[in-house]
Amino acid sequence: MPVRRAALTCCIPSLRTRTSAQAGPGMTRSERGLIERSAMTEVLVLNGPNLNMLGDREPEIYGSLTLADVADTCRTTAAELGWELDFRQSNHEGELVEWVQEAGRAQRDGRLIGAVINAGAYTHTSIALHDAVAGSGLRVVELHISNVHAREPFRHHSYLSSVAAAVLIGFGVAGYPMALRGLQALIAPANEGNLS
């Protein structure tokens, strides 16, 4: 699925015109922290197998919106938060693993806030994705459209939850923008020291 990007704007209107180079001694620690964070401007949304079929696939469970509709919503939310959006989908486990590894490097370099990941069925099977998240240190919000705990028992276990910073389940596709806002809450100064 092609990568989609959102326009870059700063989420903190009063800081919109400042850059980290302009962070000066007169600023509070929290202001400086906000500026540093606002320089980390990309966010990744990763979708696993069969999510390219959203809209057609079991609409009574996954809804009638397509993945392109979800990408549009995420782009709007990311722009509101001041982030550039990188929205991807793959049916291939190895490709998802590589994207997680790349994202971990981007996060370490300060270019990425973190990722929202709906790994689809790989959630329940993929030790490789678990290891990629653990090894890369990527800040992840695990997302599921449906309430997996109210479904078949094989959907009750997730290999991602233990390495995710947070988990959001069962809000339909409305969960995607909620998860992006959740990522912002995770990096907020009030949560400093609680980041995974």
Ligand code: DHK
């Ligand atoms: C999506 C899938 O494709 C399933 O394999 C998971 C998840 C649930 C979701 O609810 O988004 O079990």
